[in-house]
Amino acid sequence: xxxxxxxxxxxxxxxxxxxxxxxxxxxxxxxxxxxxxxxxxxxxxxxxxxxxxxxxxxxxxxxxxxxxxxxxxxxxxxxxxxxxxxxxxxxxxxxxxxxxxxxxxxxxxxxxxxxxxxxxxxxxxxxxxxxxxxxxxxxxxxxxxxxxxxxxxxxxxxxxxxxxxxxxxxxxxxxxxxxxxxxxxxxxxxxxxxxxxxxxxxxxxxxxxxxxxxxxxxxxxxxxxxxxxxxxxxxxxxxxxxxxxxxxxxxxxxxxxxx
Numbered sequence: 001x002x003x004x005x006x007x008x009x010x011x012x013x014x015x016x017x018x019x020x021x022x023x024x025x026x027x028x029x030x031x032x033x034x035x036x037x038x039x040x041x042x043x044x045x046x047x048x049x050x051x052x053x054x055x056x057x058x059x060x061x062x063x064x065x066x067x068x069x070x071x072x073x074x075x076x077x078x079x080x081x082x083x084x085x086x087x088x089x090x091x092x093x094x095x096x097x098x099x100x101x102x103x104x105x106x107x108x109x110x111x112x113x114x115x116x117x118x119x120x121x122x123x124x125x126x127x128x129x130x131x132x133x134x135x136x137x138x139x140x141x142x143x144x145x146x147x148x149x150x151x152x153x154x155x156x157x158x159x160x161x162x163x164x165x166x167x168x169x170x171x172x173x174x175x176x177x178x179x180x181x182x183x184x185x186x187x188x189x190x191x192x193x194x195x196x197x198x199x200x201x202x203x204x205x206x207x208x209x210x211x212x213x214x215x216x217x218x219x220x221x222x223x224x225x226x227x228x229x230x231x232x233x234x235x236x237x238x239x240x241x242x243x244x245x246x247x248x249x250x251x252x253x254x255x256x257x258x259x
Contacts, residue, residue, distance in 0.1 A: 007038050013223070020198075023049060152173045159182055200213065
């Protein structure tokens with residue numbers, strides 16, 4: 001529940017050079033009572049805004065506010081094309097509600113005569129839903145989304161395998177090694193463009209390196225105490241970047257990253 005004043009402070013400090021803002025980090029953004037107001041503030045500052053949702057809150061009121069807010073891209077997560085498969089990963093989720101909200105958004109956007117927000121349907125491919133991809137592709141085409149993204153799944157403690165690892169290697173971040181253990185398909189290199197391209201600010205103002213720091217274990221500073229520019233250039237951030245360039249495998253949040 002990001003404080004509106006804190007959000008505006010972050011935008012005001014960065015709007016001269018910030019081009020892309022993803023309003024989402026480990027939560028459902030539409031639970032924020034003033035979420036579309038946050039979007040509008042950034043949009044009016046000339047910033048490309050995007051967000052990601054589970055689509056359970058795409059009511060007619062929220063859809064209308066979203067279209068009016070200036071949001072440029074909306075990612076809708078739907079990890080199954082039947083309720084049984086969908087709820088296996090999205091525990092407590094209702095597929096019918098997701099499909100209803102998404103269809104309403106497409107319809108309302110068409111009626112408005114606008115091209116935005118661009119609607120991306122995102123499917124997290126797992127070993128339990130990969131067989132549904134053909135049906136998903138047909139549904140996405142029929143409903144009229146702008147893009148369908150098949151995303152690889154991050155699996156914790158993947159070394160010993162997991163039902164979430166897809167059988168089709170092209171949808172997996174992991175491959176089986178000769179010793180029978182699972183390993184990352186892509187070798188971790190001592191570089192990362194994210195460290196010089198952007199950062200994540202949590203609801204309470206903590207500035208962390210990237211979206212893989214899900215628990216904010218690498219806090220570089222807090223924008224409630226210091227300006228963004230000062231945090232970006234501080235010694236702590238510089239040491240983190242230098243460690244990444246020396247040996248990225250020693251950084252815990254990098255060990256499951258595909259970048």
